[in-house]
Amino acid sequence: MSDNLNSGLDSTATFSIDGRRVPFEAGQTILQAALAAGVYIPHLCNHPDLKPHGSCKMCTVIVNGRNGSACTARAMPGLEVENDTPALNDRRRVLLQMLFVEGNHFCPGCEKSGNCQLQALAYDLEMLAPHFRHAFPARVVDASHPDIWLDLNRCIMCELCVRASRDLDGKSVFMLAGRGTNSRVVVNSPSGLLKDSALTIDDRAAHICPVGAILPKRVGYAVPIGERQFDQATIGHQVDYLAKRTIPIRPVAAETAAATEGN
Amino acid sequence: MNAPHELPQKLRIATTSLSGCFGCHMSLLDIDERLLELATLVEFDRSPITDIKHCGPCDVGLVEGGVCNAENVEVLRELRRNCKVLVAFGACAITGGLPAQRNNREVTQCLTQIYRTDSGEVAVPNDPELPLLLDKVYPINEIVRVDYFLPGCPPSGDTIWKFLTDLLTGRTPRIEHPLLKFD
Numbered sequence: 001m002s003d004n005l006n007s008g009l010d011s012t013a014t015f016s017i018d019g020r021r022v023p024f025e026a027g028q029t030i031l032q033a034a035l036a037a038g039v040y041i042p043h044l045c046n047h048p049d050l051k052p053h054g055s056c057k058m059c060t061v062i063v064n065g066r067n068g069s070a071c072t073a074r075a076m077p078g079l080e081v082e083n084d085t086p087a088l089n090d091r092r093r094v095l096l097q098m099l100f101v102e103g104n105h106f107c108p109g110c111e112k113s114g115n116c117q118l119q120a121l122a123y124d125l126e127m128l129a130p131h132f133r134h135a136f137p138a139r140v141v142d143a144s145h146p147d148i149w150l151d152l153n154r155c156i157m158c159e160l161c162v163r164a165s166r167d168l169d170g171k172s173v174f175m176l177a178g179r180g181t182n183s184r185v186v187v188n189s190p191s192g193l194l195k196d197s198a199l200t201i202d203d204r205a206a207h208i209c210p211v212g213a214i215l216p217k218r219v220g221y222a223v224p225i226g227e228r229q230f231d232q233a234t235i236g237h238q239v240d241y242l243a244k245r246t247i248p249i250r251p252v253a254a255e256t257a258a259a260t261e262g263n
Numbered sequence: 264m265n266a267p268h269e270l271p272q273k274l275r276i277a278t279t280s281l282s283g284c285f286g287c288h289m290s291l292l293d294i295d296e297r298l299l300e301l302a303t304l305v306e307f308d309r310s311p312i313t314d315i316k317h318c319g320p321c322d323v324g325l326v327e328g329g330v331c332n333a334e335n336v337e338v339l340r341e342l343r344r345n346c347k348v349l350v351a352f353g354a355c356a357i358t359g360g361l362p363a364q365r366n367n368r369e370v371t372q373c374l375t376q377i378y379r380t381d382s383g384e385v386a387v388p389n390d391p392e393l394p395l396l397l398d399k400v401y402p403i404n405e406i407v408r409v410d411y412f413l414p415g416c417p418p419s420g421d422t423i424w425k426f427l428t429d430l431l432t433g434r435t436p437r438i439e440h441p442l443l444k445f446d
Contacts, residue, residue, distance in 0.1 A: 106364065107445035108354055108416035114446065123443050129357045129412035133405055136359075138367035225446055234440045 015079035017041075017061075024075035031059055031070040034083075035243040040236045041083050042092055042121055044210060045158035046071040048243060050167060056158055058092055058121065093125045100130040104139060104153035105211075111220040112212030114228030118156060119211075120235035135181075142187070144195035147217050148206050155185055155213040165205035173199045185213070273303075274322040274431060277342055278310040278352070281335040282362045282400055283328025285311070286417040287353035291325075293420035304431050309342075318345045323430065325352040325413075329359040330401040334394035343407040348430065354416040354445060356403045363400040370396050411436055415444050 014021045015030075017039050024033035029052060034041050045056035054072040061070045062082040070083070082088065099105075099118060107113045121127075142150040157176060162185070165173040177186040189196035199206060201216060209215070225231075229241070280288060288311055294301065309318035318324070324346030330336055343349055354360045365373050374396075378387045403409055413426050413436075422442040429436035 100358075104367070106358070106360070109361065109364070110446075119445055122445070123440055126437075126439055126443060128414055128438065128443075129351065129402075129404065129409075131404075134359065134363075134366075134402060136363065136366035136399060231441070 013077035015075055015077060015081065017081045017083050018085070022075075028075050029071055030061065030063070030068075030073045030075050030079070030081060033075040034070065035239055038239050039083070040239050040242070041070045042089075042124065042236075043071055043242075044117060044121065044156065045160065047160055047164075047208065049204075050160065050163045053159060053163065056095070056156075058095055060091065061088065089125055092121075093127050094131075096122050096125060096127050097129075097131045099156050100127075101132045101134045102137070103155060104136065106153075110154065110212045111215055112154070112209075114225055114231050115223075116212060116230075117210035117235065120230035123230065124234040124236045137181075139184070142194045144193040145197075145199065145217075146195065147201040148194060148199060149215045149217055150185075150187070150194050151213055151215070152184055153213075154211045156211055157183055157185065158210060160208045160210060161185065161205045161214055164208040165199070165203065168204040171198045171203065171205070173197045173203070173205060273306045275308045275320070276305045276310070276323045276325065277308040277318045277321045277346060278312070278325040279327065279338055279342060280311065281326060281328035281339060281356070281403070282331035283353065283355045284361070285327070287325075287327040287356075287415075288312075290353075290415075290417035290420055291423055294424045295420065297420075297424055301427065308345075318342055321346045322348065324349045326350065326356050326403050327352045329355045329362055330397065330403055330406050331362050332394040332396050336397075336406060339403055339407055348410045349407065350411045350413055350426075350430075351403050351409045352413050353418055354414060357412050357414055359400045359402050360416065363402075366399045370398055413438065416446055418442075419444070 014023050016022065017034055020039065022033055022037045022039055028036070031041055031043060031046060031052070041059050041061060043056065043059035045053045046059065052071040054069040057069065059070040060067055063073055064080055070081070096118070100122070105118065107119055110116070113119060139152040139155070141153065159176055162174045162176060165171050173188050174185050175188060176183060178184050186192065187194050187197050206214060206216060229238070235242070278288065278291070292298070307313045308321050309315045318341050324342040326339060326342060326349065328335070330339060351357045355362060359366065374387045375385050379385050411430070413422065415422055418426070419442065422438060422444070425442055426436045426438060
């Protein structure tokens with residue numbers, strides 16, 4: 001134990017993000033080290049409990065002059081990382097706009113509004129409009145499960161549910177199928193419906209969705225709009241939350257319910 | 264020599280609601296007593312507030328709602344022609360919003376379902392005075408050029424006030440936390 005701690009301290013070195021020195025431990029990625037040091041790098045498909053995926057490209061930074069995903073690039077001594085620059089943020093905004101027009105992201109009608117990471121990034125990067133032509137795709141809603149909604153209109157295909165179900169729950173309930181614009185999340189069950197899958201409300205996969213595609217039922221507006229995670233402060237000011245990332249919706253709702261019962 | 268010949272006139276504002284719920288206009292009224300201050304800066308042209316039916320030359324046009332039928336297209340183009348600055352005012356103008364939830368269904372399917380009587384008879388209204396529906400509900404920037412976007416469902420009174428005062432006093436409007444909301 002103490003050996004590990006010492007070796008951790010021995011190997012601690014620093015690199016720079018936008019000129020600020022950031023310490024890191026051996027094996028950490030740039031994103032992990034940044035979040036641990038309280039430096040915000042925008043990201044969507046990364047989760048502290050899962051292996052990095054490197055697919056959303058929101059966390060793209062410039063490392064020693066080259067583009068790289070902060071969630072997959074290892075922190076190394078002396079790296080010079082550019083992160084919060086107008087050029088990178090412009091690119092991130094365009095990525096967000098493409099995600100918004102690719103699905104049906106109707107914030108005023110979504111239970112996740114205020115807790116949604118996609119929306120929070122758009123607020124933080126001051127995305128005022130989706131700019132591109134809306135695709136308005138026809139996507140499926142699966143309401144068959146007694147406790148969980150699956151609304152693919154809002155899916156951004158970050159595969160967090162796929163990874164959480166496989167790596168944390170050991171169930172492999174979700175999978176990404178199809179190619180290009182036909183890509184979609186499919187459910188591992190004989191009927192293809194969520195009710196016939198092994199997914200239960202206690203699974204991590206049921207709560208890990210950063211958008212409103214997978215939602216627990218019957219807690220929708222337990223926490224009112226305006227009092228939610230990203231209503232308090234922009235996501236860029238919630239680095240602690242991003243580094244630890246407890247499940248946003250259910251515990252808050254459960255606490256509220258408990259508090260109401262207590263009263 | 265380059266001094267203006269006369270004092271600046273009041274700016275003219277036109278507003279309209281296309282395929283919207285007038286919620287954004289209600290939110291405009293929700294700037295409360297600041298309306299009096301606004302009235303010293305601007306004059307309203309075509310607007311549900313003045314009930315003027317057609318738009319003259321204006322400085323600013325606020326367009327609420329998406330574009331769902333032929334009449335919406337005409338009104339939107341009239342505003343674009345006449346307004347120096349056109350603003351997509353609220354979620355529906357920017358994304359299509361609630362009316363756009365019909366967008367992944369056929370118009371025929373929507374109409375025959377809505378105008379089906381209990382006996383199963385379908386009677387879709389077909390009066391020449393009724394504007395024809397478009398195949399989809401479009402955000403206004405997919406029909407005309409838009410200068411500024413003011414998100415929110417509706418944008419709050421404070422958001423509208425920040426935006427208008429920025430615009431009317433010659434600053435580049437900036438909407439950020441906590442005024443920037445999509446819901």
